[in-house]
Amino acid sequence: MTTTTPKAQGEREPRYGMVMDTRKCVGCNACVYACMNENAVPEGFGRDWIVSETRGRFPTLQMEIRSERCNHCEDAPCVSVCPTGASHYGPGGIVLVEHDRCTGCKACMAACPYDARFIHPDGYADKCTFCHHRVEKGLDPACATVCPTESLAFGDLDDPTSKVSRLLVAHEHKVLLPEAGTLPKLFFLT
Amino acid sequence: MPLSRRSFIKISSATLGTAAAGGALASRGFSSSRAHGQDPGTEGDRVVPTFCELCFWNCGVLAHVKDGTVTKIEGNPAHPLSRGKLCPRGTGGTGLLYDPDRLRSPLLRTNVRGSQEFKPVSWEAALDEVAGKLIRMKEQYGPEALALYSHGYGGSWFKTLMSAYGSANIAAPSFAQCRGSREVAFELTYGMGAGSPEWTDIENSRVLTLIGSHLGENMHNTQVQDLARAIERGAQLVVVDPRYSVAAGKARYWLPIKPGTDIALLLAWMHVIVQEQLYDRDYLERYAVGFEELKAHLADKTPQWAFARTGIAAETIVETARFIAGGRPGSLIHPGRRTAWYGDDTQRGRAIAILNALLGAWGREGGFFLPAAMPIPAHPHPPYAHKPRPAPVVPGGQVFPFASSTLAHGQCHASIPGTADYDIKGWLVYGTNLVQALPEESKTIQAIQALDLLVAIDVLPSEIVGWADVVLPEATYLERYDDLHAPPWREPYVAIRQPVVDPMYDTRPGWWIAKQLGERLGLGAYFPFEDVEQYLAERTEAAGIDLVELAKTGVIEGPKVPVTIEQGVQPTFPTPSGRIELYSQQMADAGLPPLPDFTAHEEPGPDQFRLLFGRAPMHTFGRTTNNAFLGRVMAENVLWLNARRAQELGLAQDELVTLVNQDGVRSPPIKVMPTERIRPDCVYMVHGFGHDAKGLSFGRNRGVNDTQLVTRVAIDPAMGGTGMNVNFVRIERAVA
Structure with missing residues (x-):
């Protein structure tokens, strides 16, 4: 279930990230539905989503399928632009929104290069939390847990023995919109 | 993203429940008071294992219940079909349970058939109405005038009711409208079908060929898991599909074949494999008959011949044939699932089965495993008193020598008075929307209009329910017990379906409905139990299974047994020859092609x-x-x-x-x-x-x-x- 070794009190914080394997993903949306269920995502919104890109002309085609979500950037513009400090770096570098402090001004939505945020009907900016409430208990995020193709790996990027680190060492990978310079922590195996 | 619609999941954002299985690890030694409010509170205060019914794969699930509401459904890590993972539908079981359109009480029709106008009645009144009509129908026409259509795991109780009543007219669209031709083709070749869930060992395949199978979009959980594991291991895919399917997007070769010409491609592949002696000679010598006839049959089925029919270049056919054969052992041609396409589908299935034999795939790792099931004795009941007449036959009509299940559309058409040697006058329809499932809708409606009785047992007011005289609303799979599930599989196991929450509205489980009808028909002896819990207790006890443990874990696995030739199984082939029949004498005896023939099918016109x-x-x-x-x-x-x-x-x-x-x-x-x-x-x-x-x-x-x-x-x-x-x-x- 877990992809990282729990750290004892006083040890360094992990640096959480996710590795998404485009080679195995079939775009079934199991991750999307599991997230909606786990996080009681309001109707009409999604914290994660599937992108299917086809290139070429019939019959010479290529396709890439990605499961996308908040990139939990290390230099997150949503955090730096937030006027109230609601958007912040939580434990393990997970980018979170403190609901009570958020006024729903949408500055973060404008700043996010990945279009990962929406305004929850209760009035605050909402998005993927890497299922922080599950991670706290040593569980993987719901999307990674449900995925029938095991295309989603979650864990500590600073732990060389973690599954995410091993995948990144062993395979070619990319991030989306590297030119935005936000140091995203969602990696795609290609 | 879709537009906002009315929300139906009622989840309070209250505090956290108990940790789920696997959540026993200590906290990570850091916390943030600012992270409060991030917990959506969907963790259940109870977690109930059961198995899914959103499709017919029947994966094990864990349903989380909080304050009496099912908050989420997860995969059961102990279940061999889900391994803790689910497809979207498995997660979406709550959408069925809390569907506002659910049937809420028994209904009687108040206007003409198909008007979808009903009045709610008591269970007593509805069951009396159905039983009274069934008694009269049996007196007037004999028990065979009653037919059952059933699709779904809970249908077993109604099959018992049918046998007790005296009718063998039980059909499901999953045969003649879906995978029947494939099953028959494999039965003719190997003596057994490809199974459901299919006995494919995709996880260990080196080359997987999908011909008209869109695995990944056709989302059968375990198969898709196996596909991903195979890709991870470096397995290669050959995909034949007029559409660039998701699987085609992952394939080494995509062959966008002209629809309806698969048999030509399959024959040409076999031509190359036989000509170049790329087949598994030892395997064929040991297990198969009819190789020389096959070789002669393939002589003129050249890649050039197939190009003219399929539109796939001859050199591509040669290259892919070599590639497929190069993957053996462990090269699998997937049998497909819904294969009711062009009328020569049994021959197409035979071509796939024969090609698999050339590759030595049946019974082999990376091919098809030879499944094992947990032995569970049937619950004892008195012998059935009546030997039913066989299914109605249309005089002078076509006879189907290898129809190993009843034809759903045949049963339907025999309900149009005067078409068959006897008329079907009543339908019980369990969980299958025949109006959408059967082709030629006008004939289905014509048959329905002529019935004396149409009873629908369902959870939602689908089209077929709208045509019913009496509607019996069933509790959903999350609200009921069903019979034990122990299908033949890679590892023998038994799974339980049990209620996660009490039935909503005035709905009842299928076992109760069938038993109540049985008792009203004087057939109570065939339901010799007070309730389903007694039935399950007696059945598990007879099998030596601990029911308390089963209810706790949702699934119990039996001892591992060998399931491949490599693991030591001696394969047996229950065909007439006792061997794999490349050449089918059975087909020849029935006046059908003993080796697959290509037939050109009508093609669309220029604007079609x-x-x-x-x-x-x-x-x-x-x-x-x-x-x-x-x-x-x-x-x-x-x-x-x-x-x-x-x-x-x-x-x-x-x-x-x-x-x-x-x-x-x-x-x-x-x-x-x-x-x-x-x-x-x-x-x-x-x-x-x-x-x-x-x-x-x-x-x-x-x-x-x-x-x-x-x-x-x-x-x-x-x-x-x-x-x-x-x-x-x-x-x-x-x-x-």
């Missing part, structure tokens, strides 16, 4: 397209298209149309069009999706949309029901399957 349909991972045909939760990502189907043809027709993305089939039947409007991912001579849509039942408030009038356009079928002479890919459509811009 062949209508193809298939599956999406978040839907199980019409069963789930009223599920608003699953509808969040896919609420309607669209028309896949080749981008160049769309341009020629001046059609842009999302433009509404009407389809007009060769018989002038017009579809409601459907959105166009111009795409490079399909050949120019066919169009494609996902099956199961376009409901028109007025009680389906979410699914009604979303997308198009392809079945309405299937007014022609090509009948398979071997097993009576209804080939449905023989319909053509023109595209007209819809008038606003």
